[in-house]
Amino acid sequence: MSISLRPVTESEWSGWMTVEEEAFGAAVPPHREKLFRGTTEFDRSLGAFEGDLLVGVTSVDSLTMTVPGGPIPVGGVTAVGVLPSHRRRGILSSLMTRQLADVRERGEAVTALYASEAAIYGRFGYGRAADSMFFTIPTSGTAFVRNAPADPALRLRVVRPDEARSVFEKIFETVRGDRPGLYERTPARWDVVLSDHEADQRGAGPLRAVVVEDDDGPRGYAIFRTKQSFTDHDVPDGEVRLRELYGLDPAAYALLWRHLLDRDLMSHVKASYRPSDDPLIHLLAEPRRLNAGWLDDLWIRLVDVERALAARRYSAPVDVVIEVEDTVCPWNARRWRLSADTSGARCTPTEDPADLTLPVAVLGAAYLGGRPLAAPQAAGVLRESRPGAVRELSTAMSWEPAPWGGLMF
Template sequence: MSYPIRPISEDEWQAFGDVLAEGFNWTPNPQQQERYKAGTEFDRTLAAFDGDTIAGVTGIHSFAMTVPGGPIPVAGVTAVSVLPSHRRRGILSSLMRRQLADVRDRGEAVAALYASEAGIYGRFGYGRASDDLSFTIAKANSAFVKNAPVDPALRLRVAKPADVRGELEALFASVLAERPGRYTRSSHMWDGVLADEEFDQQGNGNLRSILAEDSSGVRGYALFRIKPSWNENGIPDGVLWLHELYTADPAAYALLWRSVLERDLVSTVRTWGRPVDDPIIHLLAEPRQLKARWADELWVRLVEVGKALESRSYAVPVDIVIEVLDDVCPWNAGRWRLTADASGASCKATDEEPSVTLPVSALGAVYLGGGSLGGLQGAGLLTEHTPGAVRSLGAAMSWDPKPWAGLTF
């Protein structure tokens, strides 16, 4: 069967939202629905129709994302869902292909997404580009190393998040370019970060903030909630859920973490979605007390291989011919000569013999500087024709710090 695909109109939003509610087993509060609608880019929100019924959906957030070397326009794919009654009919494949063609037409060379299930998007050319860690830290075992940075000029300020929104936004904007994967936040996204209705709290208390500052201004902030609790012996056993912690320098970072870890009436600090190279790993005197869970975070798709590879920087010079396999975006399939050094990068189609043959998803996996081509080679997922070529390309595309977006879109 044919399922026509087109952008939805605003008066079709409720039907669009109903598909999301079914696909994600979600029962949204009406205020949540309105909040989500307010951030919808209707011209970039696609639906597949079975007659008058919306059977599948997907959307995009437009933003600039930091890649190695600086920010570029990226299509932030979101709201991907198909009605349970219409699975296995090719609707998702049709939506993904149409969306990628639209992204290309718009001039964006890269798409990125958070996956509800990690096994879905590889077949559409997305590669696992960044991972994250979720921590559980016992307050009683959270001492820092003796040489942890300290700045006597720093002081802490407790504030209601809504009252200091401008300062939070400014600090975040100042550190945006420091790590690949971070992306610009719209006013709507900040509304979500600071949302504090009862359904946002999920039983974990009000959203709280603490700022680290000196006479020149704010140098960092933490956003968190606290779920109070006492054990059977009357001993405080609260849990602090850390939502965000961003700083401009190591001393502010250490001070904010100490404030979080030393909070009165709290026994445990938990946080989800931290970078895999988070400095807290090195600050704890006993790192074994940092109980961590590893998970995939961003998935990246090179929509225009040549343009995407020319749009980022490289850790070391490279000159290599890559054969790209891509049956979803056939304009990418073929051989590309990538030449890059400190002055810039060039990636042009060529007829030369390749040194490496790989699927486009492999390039997505390393595009932000976090994946491992050597690991993909060891798994048999790419082919090296010239000895050492994978190592050379992997070294050039690596980056420090590791990529991390930090906020689901």
């Protein structure tokens, strides 16, 4: 039977849930289902149907994401799954191709996603644009460097997460524009951040939070869980599990971390999905105690190269002709002249000879500013025709701080 594609309607929600549960091999508890539904835009969903049976699905969340220079609309690709009975028949490929065409038609130039497996999305033109770190920090021996910032005006306040939501929202809104990858949070997205169902606790207690503030108001917050535990010899062995931590300035940031590392009866702090340039790395006198690992974070796809490259800002003036290879979105596959200076950027089609040639995924990986181009050049996936062109483009596209999505969608 042939497969047809169309948006999934609200009345087909249970079929959608069946696909998700079968594809991911896990039940979706009712509270998670409710949260997921709360962020779902049905008109931006896409189902693959065999007759009436939903066999594959994906959806897009309309995000406003920070890119170098400011926020732009970005399609947040989510909920990708294919029924195990129908895998490896090209269903994901047809969903991805159609979704990218829909996104372009809607006027969004960029899509982003988090990948369950890193091998899936490169073939569709997505590039690994950001990394995140995970830490398991033993609380002993975590002194800060001598010149760690401190502000005597700052104090800590223990708050109930459900009562301090507006404080969190305000602080997050202030920091969101600083880091490429962070995106605006709708109320439904905040419901996800603050979800505190017992099933989310995985052996730890309810969500806890602290706010740091001075006389003028809040300057940062941390949301976390604690898990009480003692060894067989009654030595405290508790765990702090960080959900998120944002500070408006270095002193607020340092105090929040100091608090997490100093809580009584806790032997270690676990923090996942931290930015790859987390300031904590520079605060700890012995950064090896982070026991850090890393993971791919956001993947970025330039759906419309012309508009995407013109939409961001650049760290240095640049004037290069880029030959883009793109079989999935053929409208991108041509030569583009990117010219940028401090007043803005222009990207226009050109017949001039290419200075460099690269797959669209490499451009997507570099888009948020955290992926220098020398490495893909050394790997042979990017070819330079004019000496110096790769360095010129790489320098111009680089940006600080490092990109990071902050919250999986």
